[in-house]
Amino acid sequence: MWSQSWNNIADLVQPFQNKQLMDVTDEMRRQGYTTKRMFETAEAFFYSLGFDNMTDLFWSKSMLERPEGRDVVCHASAWDMNEPRDFRIKMCTTVNHEDFITIHHEMGHIQYYMQYKDQPLVYRNGANPGFHEAVGDTIALSVQTPKHLKAIGLLNDVNEQDKDTDINFLMLMALDKIAFLPFGYLIDRWRWSVFRSSTSPEKYNENWWDLRCRLQGISPAVTRHSDDFDPAAKYHIVADVPYIRYFVSFVIQFQFYKAACDAAGNTEPLYKCDFYNNKVAGEKLRSMLQLGSSKPWPEAMEKITGQRRMDAGPLLEYFEPLMDYLKKQNGDDYGWEDKCPENPPPCVKGGSSRPELHSWICVLLPVFIALVGWLK
Template sequence: MEFSAFSKEAAQNASKYDWKNFQNETVKRLFEKISSLGFSAVNDTEKLRLISNLEASLTNMYSTGKVCNIPGESTCLELEPGFKDTGEYWRSWYEVPTFESDVRNLYNELSELYQHLHYYVRQKLRNKYNADVFPATGHLPAHLLGNMWAQQWNNIYDLVIPYPSAGRVNITKAMLDKGYNITYMYQVAEDFFKSIGLQPMPERFWTESMLEKPADRDVVCHASAWDFYNKQDFRIKQCTSITEDQLMTVHHEMGHVIYFLEYMNQPIIFRRGANPGFHEGMADIVTLSFQTPEHLFKLGLVDSVPGPNDTDADINFLLRMALEKVAFLPFGYLIDQWRWSVFKGETTPNKYNQKWWELRCEIQGISPPVNLYRDEEYFDPGAKYHIPGNTPYIRYFVSYILQFMWHKSLCDVAGHTGPLHRCDIYQNRAAGEKLREMLQLGSSKHWSEALFTVTGSRTMSAAPLIEYFQPLLQWLKKQNGNADVSWNKACPQNEPPSSAAIIKISVSLTFISLIFVFLF
């Protein structure tokens, strides 16, 4: 509420100036940002308070899972803060009128890579679970992919690993064997950023952050980073555990804090990422270096680094990275395709769930986890944190494009030779200085100018991501042969269970009946 009042006062003050005719582009941009109020333009204080409380309530519902839907309840507010709908307002943050078509074109560039990964994984899982589990339409059942939302598939790596004999070290076990504790995990992440010349965590970070789940209360455990805008207080809130995945998340959240620290001397209106994808991209970029065998060897978490001719180990590594990065791309793209459609009124409440599964079937090639029509009794989008939390999602898709662009450019600055997926910029100050140049801009320049400082390009491109996975794509094409790797765009219709499935069900019911006979 205080921030909203402050924003209104600042906008009123800015309106006293003829800022649209200012000659200084930076000052002109500053006034333009101040004048764009978004939701703060709503003059009804009680409505603003309700919005704030509603968002907090929805997030709490998500985190605790203790509140059920109450029929007849409705808390929707119709807001028109100078845009046709909320989706248009969110897209305005990217400052290009062609943003929707731009991200669609980027996704189309990546579709071949995803389709070949999808087909390879489908064949591997068919061999394990038998063909009768899979729809004839070529979709992957959502519940077989090792993730609640089927958004990343790295948890099924052991089921689809190309070369099991090449193996992979259990990083979580190595961390425990080396005596890692939660504080040390954050120190390891801090060391990476310091090694390339970026700032250390301030003292208050260590004393004020919530790095472990409190024992005395329920909290939202969804990891997040916080800037309190006083140039002193920067925190992470995370229920950290000692695992490899959590170590990646620690690096991710600290990447956000590094961005906060680097642009903290900008005017407050510019203390944000050049666009929303920049912050998420920055949070992920060091994980591309961190996960390389070279870096894990430097940390003592693996005993050796595969040689240049060890193609089996390379394909294993790239496949695991693809299960994390490539598998996410259609999911990251479709979430806001659904939400923008809702905001525009194209998808009405009586078809929310239908539209959700249409997009997942068409874009992601994923079918519902049960062979039943998911009708409007369900609201499956609400199972994803960012929907009840009202957090725009296309930023994550954009961030994946950006992080690979930055990674390639920083590796070039660092003088890396060899394949892009084996580059580690750890301890390279030249790469860090190039990155800092962009981070310190905050949003004071159009994101295309910020991008240019690192990459020399003012437009987003999927080429570096494709280059990173090119050895894997060629290998996948060879494995998949001449197969049609696409799937039917429409969701599979209800199909009768196979005779084998009926037999299994009958046997199970008979067995259960016998148990009840013996017990009672």
């Protein structure tokens, strides 16, 4: 509902409709996957790179499914209890593709905790918050390649040499990784403007939608008012979790991914690289994670990529075939208007967020006018 990931419209925008969609939800359900098996599959990938398995305490203390009979905060999270071997995930897992990827994300946090556990307490942290968010996603980029999904039996009959299938795959990835970028950027743009009082309380919702229209190219489905507060629908706003870390993560995870692929001797285009089982790639990642926050982040970056900057180059390299395809398809016809569209008139279906007003204005008022006209 935040338009932060667009993969639910994958079937509508898939470039080659007659070719396979790379979503493995149906296959997982057909094979009777359970939550436990999803976590074990993720664990096995990390283990193949030379990482440690989850601890006994992880399996006994984590909450991996929505509990019965009590309310919990279901937003997935990973916890370092700062006790030996006590690391936990809290998640209300559903058996589907999206949650399978989220599991890798959360387990990436756990692996980071485990790698820097011997650092002094003050350094048991990510090199910067974006690094912490990027670890599991880096692994998931490899997991999601058609080659890997096929290897673990979740994708059948996929032709890896087929260019159309590649474009379908990259579109699915872009609906997640590219569609997220403006969203990841605008959350804290909005919040920082609130903190420095350049957005006043009466403008909270209006400025929120200005950013949504301008940066994301989306507009509200129904009329919004100054007493609505849509930003509060986002967990990180109400839970006071900084957000720019995710924007950073979505850029640097491609840098980490490329570094791991290079270490694994990948010769294929970047988006095809699966470094499963490659201990050299694993060692490269671990050497960076073990630093925790004991060194400034550019040093951690250098450890894995050989240079010290945040760089969108690998992200662009990854999506290059899709970019070329879209440029051919769309020509110069792309983009959107900066401004939010005017509010729809109240009598348009869905045009008013106030049902009681809607019935007055749209139904009773015309009847009243007609009645007055008739009486005259």
